Amino acid sequence: SQQGEEDPQALSIQEGENATMNCSYKTSINNLQWYRQNSGRGLVHLILIRSNEREKHSGRLRVTLDTSKKSSSLLITASRAADTASYFCATVWGGYNQGGKLIFGQGTELSVKP
Amino acid sequence: DGGITQSPKYLFRKEGQNVTLSCEQNLNHDAMYWYRQDPGQGLRLIYYSQIVNDFQKGDIAEGYSVSREKKESFPLTVTSAQKNPTAFYLCASSIISNQPQHFGDGTRLSIL
Numbered sequence: 036s037q038q039g040e041e042d043p044q045a046l047s048i049q050e051g052e053n054a055t056m057n058c059s060y061k062t063s064i065n066n067l068q069w070y071r072q073n074s075g076r077g078l079v080h081l082i083l084i085r086s087n088e089r090e091k092h093s094g095r096l097r098v099t100l101d102t103s104k105k106s107s108s109l110l111i112t113a114s115r116a117a118d119t120a121s122y123f124c125a126t127v128w129g130g131y132n133q134g135g136k137l138i139f140g141q142g143t144e145l146s147v148k149p
Numbered sequence: 150d151g152g153i154t155q156s157p158k159y160l161f162r163k164e165g166q167n168v169t170l171s172c173e174q175n176l177n178h179d180a181m182y183w184y185r186q187d188p189g190q191g192l193r194l195i196y197y198s199q200i201v202n203d204f205q206k207g208d209i210a211e212g213y214s215v216s217r218e219k220k221e222s223f224p225l226t227v228t229s230a231q232k233n234p235t236a237f238y239l240c241a242s243s244i245i246s247n248q249p250q251h252f253g254d255g256t257r258l259s260i261l
Contacts, residue, residue, distance in 0.1 A: 065247055066247065068249060075255070076254050076255070077153075077155075077239055077241075077252030077253050077254045077255055078192075078239070078241075078250075078252045079252070080249040080250065080251070083248075083249055123191060123192070127247045135245070135246030135247025135248075136194060136197065136207070136246065136247075137182075137194075137247075137250065139184075139191040139192040139193075140191050141189075141190060141191045142190075142191055
């Protein structure tokens with residue numbers, strides 16, 4: 036299976052601290068995406084990093100990608116209680132003409148305490 | 150506002166019954182997807198469609214069926230052959246496959 040694995044499975048921090056989540060995968064990828072899911076809701080896309088990129092920023096989010104180690108990390112800086120959610124990485128191994136399906140990891144459940 | 154609408158939010162199925170989950174998008178996206186999410190788990194792909202009148206099986210298609218007669222609509226039928234249908238079902242769309250997906254807010258299916 037190509038499914039990614041995320042760690043930790045659960046993370047509890049205080050407001051203002053940084054949160055780091057890691058994702059590992061098994062095959063070569065086209066791109067890697069991070070999503071957020073609030074309880075009982077659909078997923079929301081956060082950031083996409085291509086296989087030829089090493090780092091990407093979006094507001095308080097920083098994503099890194101190490102294709103040699105087949106791993107990625109998501110850093111949320113200066114966390115807020117509203118960041119409490121589950122975070123998923125999803126890898127895309129094929130281009131458009133190969134289906135380009137997303138393969139999701141199991142997710143990291145982040146709890147930010149006020 | 151553009152987005153994806155899933156209905157109903159909650160659905161109950163009786164033994165031997167087929168039920169259909171609705172998914173409509175007004176984002177003008179070509180690709181649409183159905184996922185199943187079990188408690189504490191990631192998403193597993195049931196079916197996907199890259200273009201109207203075409204769809205492919207995902208990883209767990211057994212017991213499910215879909216149609217894609219219109220660009221905006223991608224309904225999912227959970228048939229009586231699906232023996233463990235209790236789950237949270239999510240529909241998504243993207244401009245083309247391998248690009249970021251937009252998700253609906255899901256349908257929670259339970260067995261009566």
